[in-house]
Amino acid sequence: MTIFSLTEAELRQRRSLKWQTYDADVLPLWVAEMDSAMLPAVRASLDAALDHGDTGYPFGDDYADAYRASAAARWGLDLAAQQVRRGGDVMNAVLCVLEATTNPGDGIVITTPVYPPFWQVTNGYRRHTVPVALTAEGRLDLDALAAAFAEPDVTAFLLCSPHNPTGTVHTAQELTAVAELCVAHGVQLVVDEIHAWLIDPGTTFVPTLAVPAAQRAVVVTSAGKSWNLAAFKAGLYIAGSEADGAVRRLPPLALQSTGHLGAIAHTAALRHGQDWVDQASAEIAAHKRLLTDLLHALLPGARYRAEPGTYLAWVDCTRLGLEDPYAHFLTAGRVAFSPGRNFSPEHRQWVRINLAASPTMITRAVERMAASLRLAA
Template sequence: MAKFNFDEIVDRRGSDCVKWDETDVDGMLPMWVADMDFRTAPAIIEALQRRAAHGVFGYEHVPQSYYAAVVGWFARRHGWTFRPEWIIYTTGVVPAVSAVIKAVTVPGDKVLVQTPVYNCFFSSIRNNGCIIEENKLVYSDGTYSVDFEDFERRVADPSVKAFLLCNPHNPAGRVWTPDELRRMGEICLRHGVFVIADEIHCDIVMPGYKYTPFASLSDEFLANSATCTAPTKTFNIAGLQIANIIAADDTVRKKIDRAININEVCDVGPFGVVALQAAYNESEGWLDELLPYIKSNYDYLCDFFAAHMPMLKVLRLEGTYLVWVDCTALGRTSSDIISELKDGEKLWLNGGDIYGETDRPFVRINIACPRATLVDGLNRLLHYVERIVK
């Protein structure tokens, strides 16, 4: 028996959320920014209510139980055990990534990314005065893979100092296999390139796939990496601003700690600290019901495309709740598609261009919503496609 009702429509309008309130257009359906339209797990809501009832919200001391919750989650859920003293907390995974870049580079260095990739990677690299080096993922047979020859050629460039890995990958939907991660990690080790692993999507993995923490693969990888992670995507609590960096090497960790302080992102709030513990310690059952719901939304979407829009290609979704669709058949750029969908159908998706996908038009659809919302979005998309494809 299902305990949680993911079909429930929670009206988010008027809650000052980016997704629903950052538009003046009445009736706009947002399926772009990566948060979910589900209420978070009950244990998290209750823990926050208890904390709110206390009524005093001074500066936060992060307790030992917080670190134990992070360690416990990764050990239980992902089979990766690390020491609590390797954890540095901060306000988000983007601030985490940015601080690690600052710690391991100097302005003018290059940082390698695998495009298309999460757009904030580009700004984090640039904001640290570094240069973006692109290892384009190879698109074929409805999925993406790594061009390892190109990867090694770029990693071997002495000005490349770090590789910013996205595992699982947004927006390609890949959950990298141990083999793929090993090859990437070994190439980086060979050329002295530090690995920054953004693993924020680690818990949202579809049946048949398994997330492997990059740092768990070997002691050498562990020492040559920093993992940036959070419970915020998993439990839909991004607004509470809490994230962690796991860095085993003492020297590297000291540098990251310094960067976190220079960037003034070293203080977190009581709600994030409370929510993380309720998430990791008490909300696994909620996640276990969420994942099949997302999978069933994905299956529904695939059937809908196959039946009504077979000319658009839905990529395999191994992880994340962000579906990547090849819209080449529409004969338009992704930014044209996005603005025509907004103007004509009041449907807000993200276009592939912002992720550095310049070869073909893609759109990204966030399917972490009640089924009825997904159906509404798909019908809007179909209406648009029927208008332009005769």
């Protein structure tokens, strides 16, 4: 039994953003929700809580401990109990860390194209965004980052690891170089590792805090993406061994906004869902190969380079000659992707395709893309 095997009719019962935003004849392969059934152990943990009317406030360190156990087993990362603390959702945690470690007027570096809320969280709170483009291969541009960090107003770097939307998995060398640059320039490193468990077989994810030079970093994460638990708000702050000061500056509320059911669901996923996420990752790797083959056969003008992280495909449609690929595929193809312009103003010709869908859905989506091009011709 595969994880991504729910039928379209089953999925259309969902009331979530992915399935409700567009008309019923549009195939939605956009926002980062997974078309997977719930991991049975998560369901059982929530059922037990609901059976007892256990809908109050969270207590204790179960969630943090479950993360520490997963990090140790999966990545050999040993974290002390006091390094891991509970928070609200991941973007809230990012905001709280940035507010605690930077001042109004400061510049915060992000590497673009990037998950759209990275722009909002650096730009909307009396700080400003300092975008630094990834290289054409989707890697961190160390020279450009060094130049940005040297700017006097820049005080923080918000890194996405693995990177959304490209799927880039940063290497230990890259993370070391970035961490050393941050230390040299007095820049606070903040890393969002929410996609860390979803990695193609054969590639190893390197957690930031496994890098000796990165011990001043603060990592934020949750089980929300890898086990499709966005409905259950919960997140974690993980302080490097030299970053306790940054976490101590967080406002107390930042550490108190975890939902009880969120902590229960994420804990169950981390404790009982390691095989599940490995199977999901293997299926997603196959979906990347499927997309590569389909694009090659049906839309040879589209450019896609599969990367090992997460379930998102970043596709360059420049050579298709469309004014607005996102709008074209939506209106003429009845298939919804995420528009590239939301990830950076320079990427209007790109779309992000969500591959946490069934092979049937992915195949139909590419067939619709191809059919829409024939209409446009």
